Amino acid sequence: MSAEPGSFEAFPRAMPRPMPIRSERLLLLPNHAMRARRCPKAILALWAWESMLGAVLAWPFAAIVRGAYGSHPEGDAVLWEPGGLALLDLLVRRLPAAGALVAHAASVLLFAVLAGLVPLAAILVSVGFTTADRRPPSFRSALQCAIPALAPFGVLLLTTLALQGSLIAATIVAASLVDVGFERQLGEIGAGVLAGGVGLVGLALVVLVGIVQDLARASAVRFAFGASEALRTALRTFAGGKARITWSWTWRALAASVPIAFGILLAGRLGGRRGAVLYVLLGIHQLIVGVRAALRVSWLSSAMRSVDAKGKA
């Protein structure tokens, strides 16, 4: 378990007990090497995971559309006709058992939130560690290393959701009180703007909680910490670099929204009703999902570097 001087440390540096790694021995990367670009396969895997779940989420809805307009000579292109008559009719009158569809969507989302912890932990392993011959960890060993992190990840997820939920509720209440309480003094619009400001502050707090959660997840993998220790490390890390870490998340979040806007514009231009254009659009859309997945991995790498630096300090 001795570190290779000046380059790699044995995995994991501060681990209290050995991780169950059967396939290969992983070493901790030096801080500067914890980069998303080192693990394109992890990005691809995340893209595949998200695209697969997206398709599962969409399938029942798409099946209803196939049943309704699949035999039309124009196909489902009629749903894009100006005026939206067919689309509105479909949404209002042809969605049988809408409750079942909602239940399906909720189930897929719940599954994605819970099962998504596994690829998330595996990605963090991939960005933080390497094999003895300095290759990114294999899919199998990344998953194996991810498993011990799931318990703290679960606790962190529940804690974060509870905190974020409370923040959202408190924000709604505070914004409503401000809206009503200041209407006399500031007028309806002034009070509305002030309430909107309260809402933005609440939203920012929710985002910050999410950022701290990602830092805690990174420390749980980096140091094999339990949830509480990981959270303490995350808070110390965040306190030591609030602006840098927040900006690191923010620019990636902003950058991740650009491809969506681009995709909307392009879809509007191309149409993509059928044939080659549809395949082109499919490729572009999947590229957008992939770019966003890459930015997510990039942020997780940044979080890993931050907790690693703080841990060393």
Added chain:
Amino acid sequence: MRASFVLAWMVLALASTDGALGAPMDSPLEQDGAKVDAPAAERETPTLAHADDVVDYVLRAKLDPILHLVHGEGTIHFRNASTASVHELWIHLYLNAFKNDRSVFLREPIGGFRGTAPIRDWGTIDIQKLTLREAGAAPTELWPNAEIHREGDADETDARVPLPHALAPGETLDLDVVWDDKLPSILERTGYLGSFHFAGQWFPKLARLEPSGQWAHFPFHHLAEFYADFGSYDVTLDVPSSFVVGATGPAVETQVKDGRRIERHVQGDIHDFAWTAYDRFDERRETVDGVLVKVLYPTGYGAAAARELAAMRFAIPHFRSLYGPYPYSVLTLVHPPHGAEEAGGMEYPTLITTGGAWYEPKVARLLELVTVHEFGHQYFYGLIATDETTWPFLDEGINSYAEAETLEAWLGPGSAGALGGFTLSDRSIQSVFGNLAEHDEPIAQPASEFRSGGDYSLLVYERTAAVLETLRRTYGDAPVANALRLYTAKYRFMHPRPDDLIACFESEVGIRAADALRTALFDKGWVDYAVTSVSTKREEASAGIFDDGGKRQTLPSGALIGSSYEGWVLVTRRGTLSFPVDIELTLEDGTTQRLHWSGEGDSVRLPYKGPLDLRGAVVDPDRNVILDDNPTNNHASRSGARHAPRVTERLAYWGALLLQAIAP
């Protein structure tokens, strides 16, 4: 060449088919009974320049904005314009709908629509004096003998006032009236919220006297609106000087004295009067098409006011071109403040109320929709003064059609909203939502007969508009525009009934269209066209056992002759309505051919023969029959295959993005 061949063959086949197809298809409009010329536009339709002046009000009202009281005094001049003597008066006291929970309005078990919020502060109207003045006779106090409510019924919105002697046809009477209003917390178009006051149905108002001598009087029903005789209103409003006033008709005198603002509004040729007073109104004015348009809006709602003015810039000349000129010099738009939405979306002569948030996004055109709709009521209720209580579709339904027509002419297919390459038209909303209640109740029935506010709004507003739009799309713009032009010209300043509307359609569009209109309005008419099956195969020689000249011959099946395809398309119609429709056949190479079916009969089987196989068929491909109950069976493919690649791709993509936003 190929397409012409197929078409020629099919026309031939259709012409020789018995039953539903009937006559040759080369002159479909004649066959459908529609008139394709534009007679009403060219004929001189007698139009009244002014209303028959039956009842004149000279009123004075003083507002106490702290206690939300209005003290009123004035005179009512009434002429018996009927053919029978009148022995009593009926006076509507509609503020009493909010007096207690035993009023008809509050006890009717109607959910949905509007007016369902709980009352925080009750409202009343109390007549103090109602005095009959006659030349050469002492004044007679009428109110002590008035029957304010019926026996066993606590509702006090519809009062009967016996006259000391009959009023013969053509005779007049004058009444002095003194009354007090307590405005309710804002509810169902009237009341107060803080310092915002909106006074609708705020004065003792005579019911309408029908030509037969019968009074068209009603308690204030939950879903009903109003009906009255035309006349002139001369109303002086007295409010605190810090308040801005909006009212029916132009302000002919304004003075500020002793801390009070006193405005006198005078307007003829109308049948109601409403007003508002608020100390936080801003104002914009603009002359549009010769009409002074005044927008009163809460401070900070400038963007909303600008959009409402823009809507009027288009709507006023557009309505003039279709339904005749707006005959008044002013139009006041009132945008109620936040919390007073119940006062919004309402019409009175020369004054309408709009509504919406100050940040109302432009992707949804709700603000424009409400504004154009309420302006449309200046015609369909204001000028064509139908009985809104008995026949609500005559104002709300026709006006909803006019609203959608105007918005589409102005904003195109995104007349209700547009986002990310999708557009939503007002007409689509009317079609889809109108169809929701098609089997529930008839459209043409009194407002009080509707089982729920949901049925009322879906049928009276949406489905009526969808019926008219279906007629326009199937019989053409010009005939339907002519029918409505004739209706609005002939019945301006009058009180038409459903038969009058249907007669205009019969005259301008044809008897079949008029029958469809009547069935749709009165008999829950509905329709569902469907392509039931598409079947083709390669053209084969005859097969089987044939006896020919004493010789028996067995011909094998499956022997191809030539390279043609033959088969048929079966199109069916269910329901009690029928409209002429197109049927579009799509061939294997993507080319299409259209045929016209009168739409009568239960079904039509279209034989097909041509060099290319059929891919599928669509009945009513342009969605002209927006009343169609189920548009998803309007098409079928020969193979039965079903694909939705675009939707599948888009949904999977957006699903992945959603998961990226939510999942860890």
